Amino acid sequence: MEIKVLGTGCAKCKKLEELTRNVVAEMGVEATIEKVEDIYKIMQFGVMRTPGLVVNGKVVLSGKLPGTSELKELLENA
Amino acid sequence: MRDRFKILLWPFVLLALWILIYNNLHEIADLVVYRLMGLKEGTHLTESIWFFIFEVPKVMLLLVLIVFIVGVIRSWFSAEKTRKALEGKSLFAGNVMASVLGILTPFCSCSAIPLFLGFVEAGIPIGVTFSFLIAAPLINEVALILLAGLFGWKVAVIYVVTGLTIAIVSGFVIEKLKLQKYVADWVFQVKANHAAMEEQELTLADRIQVGFDTVKEIVGKIWIYILIGIAVGAGAHGYVPEDYLARIMGEGSWYAVPLAILLGVPLYSNAAGIIPIVAVLMEKGVTLGTALAFMMSVIGLSLPEIIILKKVLKWQFIAIFVAIVATGITMVGFLFNLLHL
Numbered sequence: 001m002e003i004k005v006l007g008t009g010c011a012k013c014k015k016l017e018e019l020t021r022n023v024v025a026e027m028g029v030e031a032t033i034e035k036v037e038d039i040y041k042i043m044q045f046g047v048m049r050t051p052g053l054v055v056n057g058k059v060v061l062s063g064k065l066p067g068t069s070e071l072k073e074l075l076e077n078a
Numbered sequence: 079m080r081d082r083f084k085i086l087l088w089p090f091v092l093l094a095l096w097i098l099i100y101n102n103l104h105e106i107a108d109l110v111v112y113r114l115m116g117l118k119e120g121t122h123l124t125e126s127i128w129f130f131i132f133e134v135p136k137v138m139l140l141l142v143l144i145v146f147i148v149g150v151i152r153s154w155f156s157a158e159k160t161r162k163a164l165e166g167k168s169l170f171a172g173n174v175m176a177s178v179l180g181i182l183t184p185f186c187s188c189s190a191i192p193l194f195l196g197f198v199e200a201g202i203p204i205g206v207t208f209s210f211l212i213a214a215p216l217i218n219e220v221a222l223i224l225l226a227g228l229f230g231w232k233v234a235v236i237y238v239v240t241g242l243t244i245a246i247v248s249g250f251v252i253e254k255l256k257l258q259k260y261v262a263d264w265v266f267q268v269k270a271n272h273a274a275m276e277e278q279e280l281t282l283a284d285r286i287q288v289g290f291d292t293v294k295e296i297v298g299k300i301w302i303y304i305l306i307g308i309a310v311g312a313g314a315h316g317y318v319p320e321d322y323l324a325r326i327m328g329e330g331s332w333y334a335v336p337l338a339i340l341l342g343v344p345l346y347s348n349a350a351g352i353i354p355i356v357a358v359l360m361e362k363g364v365t366l367g368t369a370l371a372f373m374m375s376v377i378g379l380s381l382p383e384i385i386i387l388k389k390v391l392k393w394q395f396i397a398i399f400v401a402i403v404a405t406g407i408t409m410v411g412f413l414f415n416l417l418h419l
Contacts, residue, residue: 010188039191039389043268048157048196049189063157063189 001031001078006042006052012065013051020053023071082283089146089286100139107132130312137227137304142293144223149292152184153285157193159183160210164202169253170246172206177245180213181238187215187383194390199268204261205253212403213245216378220300224353229360236414237370244374244406251402260395300351307354334368335411339404342375352376367414374407 005020007013017035024031036042036054045054049063053071055078066074099106110131111117117124160179164172185193190211197207217238226234280288345352356369364372384396391399 008188008191010186012186012188039195040264040268042192043195043199046196048161048192049184049186050192063184063186 001029001075002056003031003033003075004036004054005033006036006045006047006054006062007050008037008039008042010050015065016051016053019065019068019071023068023075027072027075029075082281085283085286089289096139096143099135103132103136106135126312130308133308133312134305137224137308138297138301140223140227141220141300141304142297144219145293145296146289148219149296150285150289152182152292153280153288155179155183157183157185157189157196161197161200161202164197164206164210165200167202167206169203169205170250172203173209173246173249173253176202176206176209176249177213177242180210180245181217181219181242183210183214185214187380187386190383190386191389194387195265195268198261198265203253204258205249205251207249208252208399209245209249212248212378213242215380215383216245216374217241218377220296221353221373221377228353228357229366233366233370240370240410240413241374241378244378244403244410248399248402248406252399255398257395257398260392260398262390262392265390303351304354307351307357310354310358334365335371335408335415338364338368338372338411339375339379339407342372343379343400343404344381345376365415367411367416370414371407371411374410375404378407379403 001024003020003024005013005017007016013035017033020033024033042050042052045052045059047059047062051061051065052059052063053061053066053074055075058078060074060078107128111124111128112119115127117127160176160183163179164176167175194207194211197210198204222234222238225237352373356373359369359372360366379400384400387396387399
């Protein structure tokens with residue numbers, strides 16, 4: 001699984017990266033997690049609200065910090 | 079299914095409880111201060127404590143209710159829908175709509191840049207985009223409810239109407255000044271992928287859940303400021319020399335409004351944190367116009383936001399933006415001082 005956390009460095013964006021790492025570790029799946037901070041690259045995903053979450057090239061979340069169970073669900077369905 | 083039913087029921091149960099407590103705040107404060115704490119009526123200390131015990135639950139109740147309602151309403155709006163609504167709108171109508179949508183669209187100042195880029199990329203005029211960016215922080219539901227609670231609904235309505243006017247006119251002027259050349263060059267090269275994420279339709283139960291989540295998030299973040307603010311207000315209740323501030327920032331001095339705005343820019347606070355300070359200022363003789371100008375300056379023109387905007391705007395643009403909004407706020411301040419509201 002290829003996961004990208006989009007965010008320019010706000011508190012919520014950092015939280016989302018941390019949360020994603022924890023959830024991935026807990027699920028025990030193979031995944032690369034990358035933090036995208038370049039606004040130019042963020043825009044190319046069409047995300048106007050940060051933080052955003054991209055799984056395998058598809059935007060699955062934008063503009064909010066999900067709860068642990070919600071994030072788990074998003075990753076499982078992706 | 080049972081969970082869904084439960085969540086639809088909760089708001090009614092809580093509302094009944096809310097009304098019950100709200101209508102008995104006076105009695106509750108009397109009971110706590112005079113009976114439970116056994117304090118004597120009439121002293122400064124007792125007065126301060128009573129004010130605190132009365133004001134904290136009142137403001138908290140109003141806050142929880144309004145944040146919940148706004149949270150639910152906002153679940154119908156999103157930055158993507160707002161952008162779509164603004165595409166191809168004519169200039170003035172666009173400014174009006176952008177300002178109103180600025181109030182209703184969920185927005186966090188850390189998203190200001192991606193939002194700005196997304197709007198510009200969709201061909202929405204810079205001035206219309208700015209109406210949105212000015213209105214979004216300036217007109218704040220927490221400020222609205224606190225103003226209504228502390229000074230009455232008239233002041234709260236005035237706040238919204240003047241805030242909207244500033245956002246509409248400022249955006250319009252920014253467009254007319256043709257400031258495009260002062261936008262960082264790379265901004266216009268951004269190509270965004272539009273079919274980014276399909277939005278799923280929410281059920282009513284989902285929306286109510288959004289409301290509860292919003293309350294948890296916002297009230298969880300600001301309750302401490304409100305507590306401190308009211309404590310400051312309660313402490314000032316009778317202690318600070320009454321006309322001290324009135325002499326510097328009272329009615330007689332023309333420079334009160336510009337001074338208040340200048341003081342407000344470097345201060346950065348959420349709306350909730352600033353209102354109790356405004357309440358204290360007014361109690362000490364600062365006029366409403368000056369106090370409102372101070373508040374608008376703190377929440378609408380903040381240094382951190384200006385620094386964020388520096389990424390996409392050249393300094394000339396930022397200087398003009400600050401000058402226009404500050405002028406608008408100054409006019410609002412003078413207007414209210416003149417009208418003696």
